Amino acid sequence: MKKIPMSRKAEVLAPAGSPESLLAAVRAGADAVYLGASRFSARAGAKNFSMDELKKAAAYCHARGVKVYLAVNTLLFDGELPDALRLVCEACAVPVDAVLVQDMGLAALLLRRAPRLPLHASTQTGVHTVAGANALYGAGFRRLVLARELSIRETEAVHRACPIELEVFVHGALCMSVSGQCCFSAVLGSRSGNRGLCAQPCRLPFSAPGGTGHDLSLRDLSLISRTGELERAGAVSLKIEGRLKRPEYVAAAARACRLAVEGKPVPRRLADGLRAVFSRSGFTQGYADGKRGREMFGIRSKEDVAGADRNALRSLREIYASEPERIPVDFALKISRGEPVSLTAADEAGHAARAEGAVPQPAIRRPADAARCEEQLRKTGGTPFSVQNAVCKIDPGLAVPISELNRLRRETLAQLEQIRAERPGIPFEEAEIPPRREHAAGKLRLRARFRGTDLPEAAKVCELVYVPCTAGPRRLAELLENGFPAAVEIPRGLFGMEDAVRGRLKEAKAAGVSDAWAGNLDSVRLALDAGLRVHGGFSLNITNTEALAWYRGLGLEDAELSPELTLSQAARIGGSLPRGLFLYGRLPLMLCRNCPAANSEHGCTHCKSAPELTDRRGVRFPVQCYGACSEVLNSVPLFLADRLRDVRNQDFGLLRFSTESARETEAVLGIYCSALGGKPARMAENSYTRGLYYRGIE
Numbered sequence: 001m002k003k004i005p006m007s008r009k010a011e012v013l014a015p016a017g018s019p020e021s022l023l024a025a026v027r028a029g030a031d032a033v034y035l036g037a038s039r040f041s042a043r044a045g046a047k048n049f050s051m052d053e054l055k056k057a058a059a060y061c062h063a064r065g066v067k068v069y070l071a072v073n074t075l076l077f078d079g080e081l082p083d084a085l086r087l088v089c090e091a092c093a094v095p096v097d098a099v100l101v102q103d104m105g106l107a108a109l110l111l112r113r114a115p116r117l118p119l120h121a122s123t124q125t126g127v128h129t130v131a132g133a134n135a136l137y138g139a140g141f142r143r144l145v146l147a148r149e150l151s152i153r154e155t156e157a158v159h160r161a162c163p164i165e166l167e168v169f170v171h172g173a174l175c176m177s178v179s180g181q182c183c184f185s186a187v188l189g190s191r192s193g194n195r196g197l198c199a200q201p202c203r204l205p206f207s208a209p210g211g212t213g214h215d216l217s218l219r220d221l222s223l224i225s226r227t228g229e230l231e232r233a234g235a236v237s238l239k240i241e242g243r244l245k246r247p248e249y250v251a252a253a254a255r256a257c258r259l260a261v262e263g264k265p266v267p268r269r270l271a272d273g274l275r276a277v278f279s280r281s282g283f284t285q286g287y288a289d290g291k292r293g294r295e296m297f298g299i300r301s302k303e304d305v306a307g308a309d310r311n312a313l314r315s316l317r318e319i320y321a322s323e324p325e326r327i328p329v330d331f332a333l334k335i336s337r338g339e340p341v342s343l344t345a346a347d348e349a350g351h352a353a354r355a356e357g358a359v360p361q362p363a364i365r366r367p368a369d370a371a372r373c374e375e376q377l378r379k380t381g382g383t384p385f386s387v388q389n390a391v392c393k394i395d396p397g398l399a400v401p402i403s404e405l406n407r408l409r410r411e412t413l414a415q416l417e418q419i420r421a422e423r424p425g426i427p428f429e430e431a432e433i434p435p436r437r438e439h440a441a442g443k444l445r446l447r448a449r450f451r452g453t454d455l456p457e458a459a460k461v462c463e464l465v466y467v468p469c470t471a472g473p474r475r476l477a478e479l480l481e482n483g484f485p486a487a488v489e490i491p492r493g494l495f496g497m498e499d500a501v502r503g504r505l506k507e508a509k510a511a512g513v514s515d516a517w518a519g520n521l522d523s524v525r526l527a528l529d530a531g532l533r534v535h536g537g538f539s540l541n542i543t544n545t546e547a548l549a550w551y552r553g554l555g556l557e558d559a560e561l562s563p564e565l566t567l568s569q570a571a572r573i574g575g576s577l578p579r580g581l582f583l584y585g586r587l588p589l590m591l592c593r594n595c596p597a598a599n600s601e602h603g604c605t606h607c608k609s610a611p612e613l614t615d616r617r618g619v620r621f622p623v624q625c626y627g628a629c630s631e632v633l634n635s636v637p638l639f640l641a642d643r644l645r646d647v648r649n650q651d652f653g654l655l656r657f658s659t660e661s662a663r664e665t666e667a668v669l670g671i672y673c674s675a676l677g678g679k680p681a682r683m684a685e686n687s688y689t690r691g692l693y694y695r696g697i698e
């Protein structure tokens with residue numbers, strides 16, 4: 001069996017959607033695995049692990065020097081937080097090596113209850129700037145799984161400016177949307193990607209004019225040939241995506257990565273096997289090089305599926321058919337007259353195990369000698385150990401049966417494996433979550449968001465009017481002078497724009513603006529740094545009282561709750577921070593760095609002309625392109641003016657205008673104003689949605 005040296009380089013982190021995949025990952029050479037428990041994992045469809053299985057998995061991994069990260073990375077509702085805490089508490093007793101979270105409410109609780117538990121910010125946090133990384137580091141996170149959309153150079157820039165550990169994706173599927181910013185599956189079918197239940201509607205045909213016909217489906221990523229660059233850019237962990245994929249895939253990807261970080265070539269057969277077991281029209285490195293566009297798109301073709309034939313899979317199973325000998329061990333054998341035979345096995349970490357046998361008898365035929373004893377001790381096949389040194393001290397003329405030596409070897413190694421697997425638990429302060437304080441909202445007020453700065457007079461009834469932060473200081477000052485309560489909206493995707501936006505916010509402040517809308521942690525930090533009053537956006541994904549409180553602690557004035565809550569869930573969110581809901585507009589279903597409307601020969605040049613994606617039934621989804629990012633909007637606006645009586649315990653409501661004409665905008669403002677005044681309201685258009693406010697998500 002080949003020996004796999006332990007790596008001091010970037011960690012190879014493999015997915016373990018099931019105990020079988022975990023075995024495949026470890027045997028293929030992963031340094032760490034990530035997995036989910038039976039609840040609260042972003043891959044609810046994977047087999048996942050019961051607590052008993054998790055304990056076994058951790059013992060197995062730890063004995064082999066492999067780390068175990070538990071993904072508890074869904075958004076959580078208030079009622080679920082106690083169970084999520086209990087889960088992490090049990091995982092701390094195991095212990096696991098880190099917990100991955102998306103939900104800031106859970107994160108805040110864990111930072112208080114288990115300050116020694118390493119917390120990793122899931123890629124579901126969508127953090128993609130230095131500012132966002134600093135916000136997480138300052139909050140107490142050990143590691144950040146960066147958004148997949150960053151280039152290697154951008155990753156390096158985050159690394160240079162923030163001490164947080166960076167984990168980057170090296171191989172596997174790419175989502176069209178920035179992770180955590182997608183509610184496509186939730187809105188289309190109530191299966192929320194933020195709850196681990198994404199139904200992947202994006203892999204179906206959605207066509208943009210002149211596009212590929214599958215303009216929401218990206219090829220899979222593979223940067224296995226570039227692990228050195230990723231390491232130099234500061235990645236401490238190279239993550240393989242695929243908790244829903246088969247063990248053969250996990251083994252192939254982990255082995256290929258292992259070889260790559262060791263600086264060894266990936267054999268052709270393995271590379272072909274990896275592609276055969278899963279790809280979507282081959283692989284892409286587009287994001288890594290900042291070369292986005294049509295070439296990044298692809299679907300799982302018939303050929304891709306046929307590639308995973310029985311022969312290909314059988315050959316990949318060889319990778320994990322047997323246990324590699326990866327842990328160096330030293331043996332010391334002592335055979336002395338009149339004393340029990342003793343064998344000690346010690347590893348490099350200072351763990352040692354000892355076993356004793358019978359007192360040796362005088363040799364009748366062939367006395368024990370060092371060479372023959374060492375030969376027996378080196379037979380460690382089937383264990384994770386490989387013998388480094390075997391020191392045999394043997395008095396002359398004594399006999400020890402081979403079977404006895406074998407027994408001592410097996411016993412010491414089994415003991416050593418167990419000792420290595422034992423770890424002290426991570427302290428966890430168990431306490432009830434204090435009962436949430438009921439929120440007492442004031443009278444519902446309106447806020448409105450516009451794509452430009454030509455605002456209707458009617459907007460003056462709003463308490464805040466959000467306009468793009470790129471509007472320019474003169475125009476912002478004009479709006480304020482004309483009596484509009486103008487605030488700046490920071491783009492939800494700040495790719496490559498962080499410094500520019502910093503500058504814009506400074507200018508806005510100088511022009512007299514004092515408020516900003518921030519839809520992610522990145523922009524929250526930027527706005528706070530600029531000295532603005534920060535209003536959190538719906539895309540902060542706040543679904544529980546603790547998360548809202550965490551943002552209050554960060555310095556927010558107020559925040560919009562997640563549109564994935566039902567109205568009654570939203571009404572029950574407690575605490576004192578003022579909160580509001582998305583009450584009108586086309587809900588953004590995806591946030592994309594790759595503009596889905598740019599797949600024609602014209603690229604984004606036609607993006608000003610309101611491009612749309614069309615599904616198989618002819619339903620149209622507008623795309624709004626902001627240059628650095630695009631939003632795919634819902635096919636119909638959310639409308640709630642006639643149901644405002646159901647909007648309980650909210651301080652404000654957001655009207656988010658995107659595709660509306662000036663006339664439609666004025667009409668909607670009018671309808672909502674009269675509805676607030678108690679007059680019956682009817683939507684001017686006949687096509688609208690209630691979003692998830694009544695049906696909810698799974």
Ligand SMILES: [Zn+2]
Nearest residue numbers: 595604607625
């Ligand atoms: Zn575009």
